Amino acid sequence: MGENIHQIANGTAKVSKGGKRKLWAHPDPEATRMAEFMRALNQKYGLRLESYEDLYRWSIDDIASFWAEVWDFTGITASKQYEEVVPKSAPIFPRPDFFAGSRLNFAENLLYPANLKIDENSPAIIEATESGSSTITWAELRSRVQECALALRSHGVVESDRVAGFLGNHANAVAAMLAAASIGAVWTGVSPDTGVTAVLERLVQIQPKVLFVDNAVLYNGKTHSSYQKVKEILAGLKDLKAGVMFETVKGSEMKIEGLEVGEGRMWTYDEFLKSAGDLSAPLTFAQLPSSHPLYILYSSGTTGAPKCIVHSAAGTLIQHKKEHILHCDIRPGDRMLYFTTTTWMMWHWLVSALSAGCTIILYDGSPFHPHGDLSMPVLIQNLKITHFGTSAKYLSILEQKRIFPLQEPHNLDLSSLKAIYSTGSPLAPSTFEYVYSAFPPTLNLGSITGGTDIISLFGAPCPLVPVHSGEIQASGLGMAIAAFSPSGAPVPDGTDGDLVCTLPFPCQPTTFFSSSPSLGQQKYREAYFETFPGVWHHGDFVRFEETTRGIVMLGRSDGILKPSGVRFGSAEIYNVLLRGFGGRVADAICVGRRRETDSDETVVLFLKMEEGAVCDEGLKEEIRSVVRKELSARHVPGVIEECFEIPVTGNGKKVEIAVKQILCGMKIKVGASVMNKECLEWYREWAETH
Missing domain, CATH: 3.40.50.12780 (ANL, N-terminal domain)
Structure with a gap:
């Protein structure tokens, strides 16, 4: 099922047919829970599943049987068994009732994990702060x-x-x-x-x-x-x-x-x-x-009041258990830290790891205190963390600062680490390369994608396939995702498109919270099912690679750039900047501008400079030249301008849509979720004078 290619450290990592470097493969894929799951399916159903692609295809071809097997294999405690997994040929909207007839409790499943013998005196939680840690x-x-x-x-x-x-x-x-x-x-x-x-x-x-x-x-x-x-x-x-x-x-x-x-x-x-x-x-x-x-989570609220997204108990539980046990290969006694706040869906994802018998590490404080850039690596060492989750932004900061925890003079022992997970924004190919040179090359670097909307993942880590530079490893089991063209047709692998899900899945929201149930359902439909009726439109712009079926994140659909009708995502520009202009460019935001009087869209790139660096014509021309060479002439920004701040949400996501709307002359109400929304006034003033 795989080959041991932990060779990045000595420069012998392989290159796939598509040109993406293979950076990792599980040393013993047959020993993983996912492989065990696949063998059990083969035996029970008389199947011949041999690869992850085989398993994935079966999981979306027979979603009722798949989710029934996940229920049993991962261990769901219920006082009453379900009567039906999901109605046959059920539409994705209105949301079908998964596991109808069952009775269960989410908290019971986390506090008393099914089928596991857990010493009640062993750690369930380790609280960590800037000043120390304690065990519960x-x-x-x-x-x-x-x-x-x-x-x-x-x-x-x-x-x-x-x-x-x-x-x-x-x-x-x-x-x-x-x-x-x-x-x-x-x-x-x-x-x-x-x-x-x-x-x-x-x-x-x-x-x-x-x-x-x-x-x-x-x-x-x-x-x-x-x-x-x-x-x-x-x-x-x-x-x-x-x-x-x-x-x-x-x-x-x-x-x-x-x-x-x-x-x-x-x-x-x-x-x-x-x-x-x-x-x-x-x-x-x-x-x-x-x-x-079970939970109410909130949309970003960057251009108005946040929407209140209601998630179900069983849907959240079974999806998280599938991801933790099968995709992340978490075992009882493993220790997971996800650097998150209680607002972000990753907090809920982290807490659910209790249901796999995992010890969860709750860190409250700055990721750069008290040991500066080494604060998180030191915590990983001291608490023997096995699974560490963070944002792409955090890893890119370490990359730009060239932090190598394993090397002199630090010499940290990070041998406990099995996986690093990254989400929140696309992880640049150069950051993949950095992680495998700075951290143990035996770990699984899982760039993942999903969101608050589904309280889980569409693109997931996978122990049965390699990690390729710049790619999310695999589509999550049971999640029938694809890329669509603007006309609503699936596009071939290797072609950019909008991320959609075509079949029901249990962690779909039940509704949007509202005093009027019909209004809640209306908002729910408008959010996900209006762009492509009958299909979940997630709002991400992606590409499924031809040779690997890995997923490349290109940005948000509402932030797609379309100069001369050519569509591309802002992440492509950010990757070029991170790879070639680190040390000079601290951050950037790239949006398309097309006002009523404009005949075409202009790509506008704002640069936040590192202290002491200068945004002069020489730098601008260098950026244009590199973008033209590495991407295409259509990608070259028509305007490059220095800014003093990049607007972001509390999770560090760039607020591209608000900047785009301001530049296009639209009147918008900016939600309070923009952490530094005062900086948007600068963009308004810029738009009025340019």
């Missing part, structure tokens, strides 16, 4: 969830109520979420680095009954009190029944006086637990239908 055992986590659930019930929280967390990435956040899920309440999380307006844009829409908050946040060596933000948030949530404050930063003030809560009061967490009375009652798990709501 499985027994301790279960106890925390039990107490919190009893307190929530005592305050009137019932099935389908919303419970919110304005919280950092720590164990109490996980315990509160699992407590809510044990009851059947719906959890939503917003990171404490989010501005008050952005928080209220989200929470006012869903009207939570209880809000959990931190007393303070530790970041980059400094303690930041949450009091003022919390006070303003509470003032905007008129229907809140209770607020609860965790002592997240020990020694920082636990001030609840003056915090007015809509219809209730503010509690310290200790007071909240005591208010429940007897805390000795056992932890019970509400047994709920498979499509019962």
